[in-house]
Amino acid sequence: MNGPREPIGVIGAGYVGLVSAAGFADLGSEVFCVDIDEAKIELLRRGEVPIYEPGLAESIERNRGRIHFSTTLDQAIGAARLLFVCVGTPPTYAGDADLSAVNAVVEAMPASANHALVMKSTVPCGTGRSIQRIFAEQGKAALAYVSCPEFLKEGSALADFLGPDRVVVGADGDSWAADAVCALYEPLGAPLVRTDVASAEMIKLAANAFLATKISFINEIANVCEETGANVLEVARGVGLDERIGPKFLSAGIGYGGSCFTKDVSALKLLAANSGYHFQLLGSVIEVNELQKRRVVAKLARHLGSLAGTRIGLLGLAFKPNTDDMRGASSLVLAARLAAEGAHVRAYDPVATEEALKVMPELDCAEDVEGALEGADAVVLVTEWPELLALDWAAAAAAMAGKVVIDGRNALDPAAVRAAGLIYEGIGVG
Ligand code: UDX
16 A cells, blocks of 8 residues: 555454454554453464454464554554444343443543544444433543444455445544545545444444345245245346346345344344334344244254154354354254254354354264264255365265255255255255
């Protein structure tokens, strides 16, 4: 990059924080990355990366001289005007976003006209306005506030950060800070949506809710295809070629997972409810997704009869390939439902086993895919890892006790599975 780049602070070294730190450093900024978790910062200082994300460790290593890790804000505040907040906003028991980490950062902000809080964490619409009110009450009214939601996907996070479909920058009125954030993103050449804070917050929630709706929609179409003999792959192709609809996020399967869709769809529904509006559509999107995860159990029972005493192999655990993230993963619901039916579940994932055992310690995990296939009456493809798509089905058939293969992602080659003498069943593919 030519010319000096604005140094930035990144608060929160989770998914969004680390990817933003690496991405902005790649663009030439000096980055001051802060997290209260001392063990995590120690790990990062040693050059280790606490999450699995392709290319992230390499990017942090490449930018070692430019990314500084700390457990306190002092260095970031001293060196940077723009402080990007990337802390977690997990759901509370009531289902809305837990803003305690955001609030702690708000408390720690300096009363300075030369600094800006740039919100990257996904927060309910209205959060920016109340933070600005808190700043005013605390005598920090001069501190600027910008909303700059992040749209990256896990598994391709760095590429998404550096090649976004759009950059959204929200500020109320004229804002030097919003101009500075726009300038940081300028080299990426992405369309810029410069808007107000409330709209920027809503864009993020609405985008995630729309994508989740698209998935639940095609999943219901797949379920109807199963009743009518149509093939959802053909239907999605035909429908997706309509430019007004588009081909992406029309892959039917065993439901969406991940932290964002599950969290943001309920957060938006509750945000509407708390404001007095009943968001009917999103209730159905959530319910369809929950039922979709469970439909595999019924499919297995149709082939095997009672599932009590059967051995079921789960191929993949992560909520999608190229991540070890287990948040909202359909595999967890599936494993729990199968266990409740009396089946013995043996699972294999190339990367996510450790994370899976943290949330479901009782899960029987195999060290290799052969371990999940061995003696199985049926196997379910849960996550479309390349390694699992390249399975030798003749060898798999020899290892399995039964013949049933449920393709929960419509990602296998049915002909290859059938050629091995196995029974193939996908989702909505007849
Ligand atoms: C999502 C959004 O895409 C991203 O913009 C936002 O910033 C965070 O949330 P992510 O959760 O990383 O990203 O994963 P994504 O690739 O969107 O997939 C989410 C889930 O939907 C996965 O479980 C995936 O398997 C599923 N999915 C996706 C489908 O079932 N069908 C599809 O057609 C697409």
